Amino acid sequence: MGSDFNVAIVGGGISGLTLAIALIDAGVNTTIYEAAPKFGEIGAGVAFGPNAARAMELISPKVYDAFIACKTDNIWESKQNTWFTIRVGDARKGDKDGYAKPGLKVGDAWFDVNFTNDYSRGGVYRAHFLDALVKHVPESAAKFGKKLVDVEQATDGSGDVVLRFDDGTTAQHNAVIGCDGIKSKTREIVLGAEDPASRAVFSGKYAYRGLIPMDKAVELLGAEVAQNSNMFFGYHGHLLTFPIEKGRTFNVVAFASRETWEKPNWVVTTSKEEMVADFEGWGKTVQDIVGAMEKPDIWALFMHPPAKTYYKGRVCLLGDAAHATTPHQGAGAGMCIEDSLVLGSLLKDAKNVADVERAFSAYDEVRRPRSLKNVVTSKEAGQLYDFELEGDDLDKVEQNMKHRMEWVWNEDLPAQIEKARKIYQGARANI
Ligand SMILES: Cc1cc2nc3c(=O)[nH]c(=O)nc-3n(C[C@H](O)[C@H](O)[C@H](O)COP(=O)(O)OP(=O)(O)OC[C@H]3O[C@@H](n4cnc5c(N)ncnc54)[C@H](O)[C@@H]3O)c2cc1C
Structure with a gap:
């Protein structure tokens, strides 16, 4: 050689x-x-x-x-082939009884997007x-x-x-x-x-990233949500979660929208109140997750x-x-x-x-x-x-x-x- x-x-x-x-x-x-x-x-x-x-x-x-x-994979055996379980996260999509559509409540599992090959x-x-x-x-x-x-x-x-x-x-x-x-x-x-x-250029989206200890996440959200990958959809924002560190940590990325980004820095620290305000009107699960996130840095999402x-x-x-x-x-x-x-x-x-x-x-x-x-x-x-x-x-x-x-x-x-x-x-x- x-x-x-x-x-x-x-x-x-x-x-x-x-x-x-x-x-x-x-x-x-x-x-x-x-x-x-x-x-x-x-x-x-x-x-x-x-x-x-x-x-x-x-x-x-x-x-x-x-x-x-x-x-770290999804922890549950039944979720081994699942990329993300998709949920409606935004309560504004729900009717007065919390249904996003017949049979589907805001926060409930809507459908799974599954992998289509066996690679790791x-x-x-x-x-x-x-x-x-x-x-x-x-x-x-x-x-x-x-x-x-x-x-x-x-x-x-x-x-x-x-x-x-x-x-x-x-x-x-x-x-x-x-x-x-x-x-x-x-x-x-x-x-x-x-x-x-x-x-x-700015993509029109920004994200909050957070890590929550898994035992706290399980206590707050239940094992199914905490230990497997989930996405919560909503109006001009979404939230995704997946387990990392062999299931010891719950990883969260919460996305929101704005038209422009004027600040020179692409990562800025914000207040917890501002972060919580971005998800006002969302369902309980999303609000619980956002409420448990610490160190609320905003990441402006740029793309080429x-x-x-x-x-x-x-x-x-x-x-x-x-x-x-x-x-x-x-x-x-x-x-x-x-x-x-x-x-x-x-x-x-x-x-x-x-x-x-x-x-x-x-x-x-x-x-x-x-x-x-x-x-x-x-x-x-x-x-x-x-x-x-x-x-x-x-x-x-x-x-x-x-x-x-x-x-x-x-x-x-x-x-x-x-x-x-x-x-x-x-x-x-x-x-
Ligand atoms: C919020 C968020 C979530 C993401 N999640 C995922 C995900 O789940 N899955 C996925 O596949 N991708 C994800 N990505 C994308 C992924 O993070 C990037 O594609 C990847 O990290 C890019 O790696 P890189 O090595 O090309 O660049 P970088 O990680 O940016 O590394 C660049 C390196 O170059 C060095 N450097 C920069 N300028 C100079 C210079 N002038 N001279 C010398 N050194 C220099 C830096 O210090 C750094 O070490 C995500 C991105 C974001 C923003």
Whole structure:
């Protein structure tokens, strides 16, 4: 093993680390530049669907085992195949007796959206999952406190890229892969600062995130709601919950709507009163959950307009840097991991630096349509849950919900790699 080229990865989140593991395993000389003083994730949950777990499995047992060690499924046996149990959460949809439609009370289980394949899936506590990934990245491969501020072409005629950091230092590499998230600097470099798609836009939704100890959640909500995944739909908002940390913690994300976001920060602290006021008029279960949430930070949800390309020359975008999305399909991080799988597989085949750009091109062709589709359908999903897409016509909402995730979950990833390899080999053959 061992490649004749080296790559820099900018950013050590889920994207940067899964890609680094794939590349290091393939013998590619890889350095991660991370702005923060160490690797780290926020203290919140993230759910992975079967496509994400399958991608992890195909990248490396190291990634898959990290997931399996951290993941939590629905606790109840009868809910093992359920993505979310859907409920109407908003009491304003109920009649005077609390019925949202004949036979269905606000807060009751309405229908289950079930997985349609047998691959693993589940929710993880982000910080634990990242820690489990970090163990597989050699210390020597990571440089911290390296905030990228620019990428320039080397002046030595090599065609290399020179990374410029805010501490005044530089680093020269054959190629760079930007895994630097939604506020990506590398995206601006690939698309050009004048391209409006180089910056994320507000999606019209914001979220409160919270963790509640499971015993408290069971006491408050009963075991069925507390120990399994649920979504509560309503007017211009929804709430989702799932168990994490092997069932010790109840993870909540509560969504609401507003037209614009003017504040420079995308995460701001608010008061508990403001959070509770956002769910005034909702049913008892939702109000109980919101009432039990502490530390009410608001997360403004931004998303990227579609990028016209994911690479330029020897600079490539991966993960949120390429296609930051709203979280309404719980598929953003899964798409990041699929990206790492496909680009990692192509770079494994690359023999020299000339092949790297061909690999970027094949990756772009295969990954861009699917990951951009997720951005569009995810925004739409948020509107559906918030009674904005099909209105509050519950039959139409149910119909729309039933199969809308299948294209995400049932992707044939080996076929995707094969397709990317064919494009890449075709480009090599045309040299
Ligand atoms: C509320 C919410 C809930 C979500 N829930 C889910 C879910 O349930 N399931 C799911 O699949 N997805 C979910 N997502 C999406 C998921 O969180 C992201 O897709 C994923 O975390 C992106 O990972 P990333 O590594 O690409 O980017 P990030 O996690 O943003 O990592 C980027 C890294 O780059 C570093 N960096 C940034 N700029 C620079 C720079 N200039 N120089 C050097 N380093 C830099 C950062 O410090 C960071 O370490 C959710 C998102 C939100 C907002």
